[in-house]
Structures are given as C-alpha cells and as structure tokens.
Amino acid sequence: MERLSTGSLAEDRPDTVKQTQINVALIGYAFMGKAHSNAYRQVGRFFEPRLTPRMKVICGRTPANVQAAAREYGWDEAATDWQEVVTRPDIDLVDVCTPGDSHMEIAIAAAKAGKAVFCEKPLGNTVREAERMLAAVEKAGVVHMICHNYRRIPAVMLAKGLIESGRIGTIRHFRGTYLQDWITDPAFPLVWRLDRTQSGSGALGDLVAHVVDLARYLVGEIVEVCGHLETFVKERPLPGHPEQRGTVTVDDASMALVRFESGAIGSVEATRMAPGRKNWNRFEINGTTGSIAFDLERMNELEVYLEGDDPAVRGFHRVLATEPEHPFIKSWWPPGHIIGYEHTFVHTVYDLLEAIADRRMPSPNFHDGLRNQLVLAAIETASAERRWVQV
Ligand SMILES: NC(=O)c1ccc[n+]([C@@H]2O[C@H](COP(=O)([O-])OP(=O)(O)OC[C@H]3O[C@@H](n4cnc5c(N)ncnc54)[C@H](O)[C@@H]3O)[C@@H](O)[C@H]2O)c1
Numbered sequence: 001m002e003r004l005s006t007g008s009l010a011e012d013r014p015d016t017v018k019q020t021q022i023n024v025a026l027i028g029y030a031f032m033g034k035a036h037s038n039a040y041r042q043v044g045r046f047f048e049p050r051l052t053p054r055m056k057v058i059c060g061r062t063p064a065n066v067q068a069a070a071r072e073y074g075w076d077e078a079a080t081d082w083q084e085v086v087t088r089p090d091i092d093l094v095d096v097c098t099p100g101d102s103h104m105e106i107a108i109a110a111a112k113a114g115k116a117v118f119c120e121k122p123l124g125n126t127v128r129e130a131e132r133m134l135a136a137v138e139k140a141g142v143v144h145m146i147c148h149n150y151r152r153i154p155a156v157m158l159a160k161g162l163i164e165s166g167r168i169g170t171i172r173h174f175r176g177t178y179l180q181d182w183i184t185d186p187a188f189p190l191v192w193r194l195d196r197t198q199s200g201s202g203a204l205g206d207l208v209a210h211v212v213d214l215a216r217y218l219v220g221e222i223v224e225v226c227g228h229l230e231t232f233v234k235e236r237p238l239p240g241h242p243e244q245r246g247t248v249t250v251d252d253a254s255m256a257l258v259r260f261e262s263g264a265i266g267s268v269e270a271t272r273m274a275p276g277r278k279n280w281n282r283f284e285i286n287g288t289t290g291s292i293a294f295d296l297e298r299m300n301e302l303e304v305y306l307e308g309d310d311p312a313v314r315g316f317h318r319v320l321a322t323e324p325e326h327p328f329i330k331s332w333w334p335p336g337h338i339i340g341y342e343h344t345f346v347h348t349v350y351d352l353l354e355a356i357a358d359r360r361m362p363s364p365n366f367h368d369g370l371r372n373q374l375v376l377a378a379i380e381t382a383s384a385e386r387r388w389v390q391v
Pocket residue numbers: 027028029030031032033059060061062082097098099100102120121122147148149205206
C-alpha cells in the first residue's frame with residue numbers, strides 16, 4: 001500500500017490523493033489513548049475514509065505498560081521516547097493524548113517534523129502555549145485538529161442544523177453545565193488533574209473547555225465573561241503515599257456568565273463535586289421561536305420545542321437522532337439502535353482523515369483551541385479580579 005509521507009498542506013502538493021494509508025503515532029495510552037486507538041481501529045470498518053490509518057506506534061513512559069497497551073489496542077509497536085517517535089520518517093500523523101503539560105512540546109516537535117497533529121483538549125496549559133502551538137503548525141503548514149469530540153454527536157449536529165436553518169430564531173440564551181462527582185471524597189488522591197503544573201487548571205480546562213467549545217460551535221464567539229473558581233478541598237493524599245498530603249492547585253468547580261458576540265447571553269459551569277452526576281454535559285439553548293436541550297447521558301436524544309408547532313400539541317418533544325438523515329448514523333445501525341461515547345471519537349477521526357485526504361483544515365483546529373483557551377483565561381482573570389473581563 002502506498003502511504004502518505006506528510007501531513008503538509010503545502011500548495012505544491014498534488015490535488016488528488018494517491019496515497020491510501022496514513023501511519024499514525026499516538027502518545028499516551030490511558031483513557032484517551034484507548035478511546036483514540038479504538039477510533040482508528042473502527043473507522044475503516046464502518047466508514048470509508050480515503051486514507052486507511054495504520055496503527056504504527058503507541059508511546060508512553062513505562063515500557064511494560066505501553067507494550068501491554070500496544071497488544072491490547074492493536075498497535076504494531078510500542079515506544080517510550082516520544083521525541084524519537086514524532087520525528088520518524090515513517091510517521092504521518094501524531095496524536096497527542098497526554099496530560100496538558102506535554103501537549104505543546106509534542107505538538108510543536110511533530111509540526112516541525114512535518115506531521116499532521118491531532119491534539120487532545122485543552123490545547124495547552126496556558127494561552128501562551130496555545131499561541132506557540134498554533135504558530136508552529138501554521139509555520140510548518142501541517143494539518144491540525146483539536147479533539148472536541150462532542151461536536152460530532154449526531155444529536156448535537158442536529159441542534160446545529162436547527163439553529164442554522166433558523167428554526168429556533170435568534171438565540172438569546174445558552175446554558176451549559178458539565179457536572180461530575182469523582183473528587184467529592186476528600187480522601188481521593190492528588191492525581192495529575194489536581195496539579196496545576198500538569199493540568200493547567202481543574203474543572204475549568206477539563207470540563208468548561210468542552211462547554212465553551214459547544215457554545216462557540218452552536219452560538220458563536222464569547223466576547224466577555226464574569227466568573228468564579230472555587231477549590232473546596234485544598235489538600236489531598238498523595239497518590240501511592242496516602243500518609244502524605246499535598247496542596248490542590250486547581251479549581252474543583254468553576255462557573256461563568258458569558259456574553260456572545262451575537263448579543264446572546266449565557267452561563268457555563270463545571271464541577272467534579274456534584275454527587276450523582278457522572279458525566280452530565282448538558283446544554284439548553286433558547287431562541288426567539290424555539291428551544292433545544294441536550295444531555296450527554298442521553299446522547300442519542302435532542303429535546304426540541306418549536307413555537308411554530310400546532311398549539312394543541314406544542315411542547316418539548318424528544319427527537320431520537322438515530323435516523324439515516326442524522327449525521328454519521330447510516331454508517332452504523334438501523335434507526336433506534338443507539339450509539340455511544342466511543343462513536344464520537346470514530347466520527348472525529350473520520351473527519352480528520354478526510355480533511356487530510358482533501359488537504360483542507362478540519363474543524364475544530366488549533367485556532368479553536370487558542371480561542372477556547374482565551375475564554376478560559378478570561379474566566380480565571382475575572383474570578384481573581386472579581387470583575388467582567390473581555391476575551
Ligand atoms: N476529549 C475528551 O472528551 C477527553 C476526555 C478525557 C481526557 N481528555 C484529555 O486527554 C488528555 C489525556 O487525558 P487522559 O484522561 O487520557 O489521561 P490519562 O491519565 O488517562 O492518560 C495520560 C497518558 O499520558 C501518558 N503520559 C503522561 N505524560 C507523558 C509524557 N511526558 N510522555 C509520554 N506519555 C505521557 C501517561 O502515561 C498516560 O498513558 C488530557 O489533555 C485531557 O484533558 C479529553
């Protein structure tokens with residue numbers, strides 16, 4: 001099989017794609033490493049991407065663990081030195097699934113080596129890092145994408161379609177909440193997600209980043225914010241050393257009021273301390289002629305209310321977004337045979353592969369990653385300075 005030699009968008013490349021295979025290197029083998037691995041494995045079985053991903057090498061820091069991951073997920077090779085991996089001439093696409101403190105270094109090295117770069121969110125740990133990452137991929141002229149997989153849920157795309165067709169009129173409100181409960185117990189250890197040097201922030205970068213992405217995707221740019229960040233449990237046991245305690249350096253919960261460029265207003269909120277809420281990524285959007293609401297825990301459904309409906313039966317109704325007309329669905333199962341979390345990554349990887357085949361920039365990309373990071377930074381500033389902040 002011929003393979004793609006570079007992720008470059010350079011103009012001197014031929015318009016038609018002759019290559020049929022793209023060699024992938026994935027850095028990080030845990031939660032997202034597994035989700036992305038599954039996406040590369042499944043995408044060609046349900047879709048027909050013009051480029052077939054070859055799962056060439058997966059990389060981590062602990063040899064035995066990364067070797068086990070390679071075997072389990074189906075990668076050709078395991079490696080422990082990402083610097084060596086991202087410059088290998090036989091690699092076309094580098095997929096970054098590590099914590100935020102290594103995104104910038106890996107993405108910039110991959111871009112410099114001419115590889116397409118797919119990076120987990122948030123893009124970097126700071127605005128400065130995100131700016132440097134965007135500058136690097138632009139300078140190298142490579143394809144880049146950030147993994148905001150929730151954009152590719154069929155019900156969310158249906159919401160986008162209803163908004164764009166004007167069915168709910170002019171949007172006035174966006175209300176987004178992302179609630180989890182896994183750090184409610186004060187005895188839960190100080191893992192990397194609770195250490196600012198590794199994660200950049202807490203619920204803000206982990207969860208509000210997704211809400212902000214959905215808000216930007218569905219409603220438009222956020223131009224001003226007023227926010228509050230809170231850390232309820234300030235010290236926690238160290239992982240593997242429960243007798244020692246360390247300081248929590250990120251927010252447990254964060255919330256903000258936001259103003260959109262369009263004139264709409266909204267709220268974004270996330271916490272990892274809402275007992276019973278496991279992955280409650282929910283939004284409601286109200287327009288002048290209708291409303292829509294979505295909840296990730298019921299991700300095949302969209303609640304829709306349209307003023308134009310017959311008044312006798314008008315009300316919120318549940319649309320099961322599993323018809324062949326709904327995005328991505330006809331490649332999976334017959335109507336009503338629902339899809340799940342892992343499918344969102346398959347859809348994202350499919351669109352990434354198609355964009356590389358077309359030599360166009362996929363969406364969301366590092367521009368979106370930077371814009372998102374600017375909103376998160378503005379929320380932090382607003383919280384610290386107790387005022388509204390322009391993005
Ligand atoms: N898109 C989503 O819905 C979603 C969901 C969860 C996490 N994420 C993002 O994915 C990224 C990873 O999160 P996760 O949940 O998979 O974390 P994780 O802790 O489950 O996995 C992190 C992996 O990175 C590896 N790693 C850490 N530092 C490394 C380094 N310097 N070099 C090589 N490997 C290194 C670890 O060994 C581990 O395999 C984060 O940016 C996170 O915000 C996105």
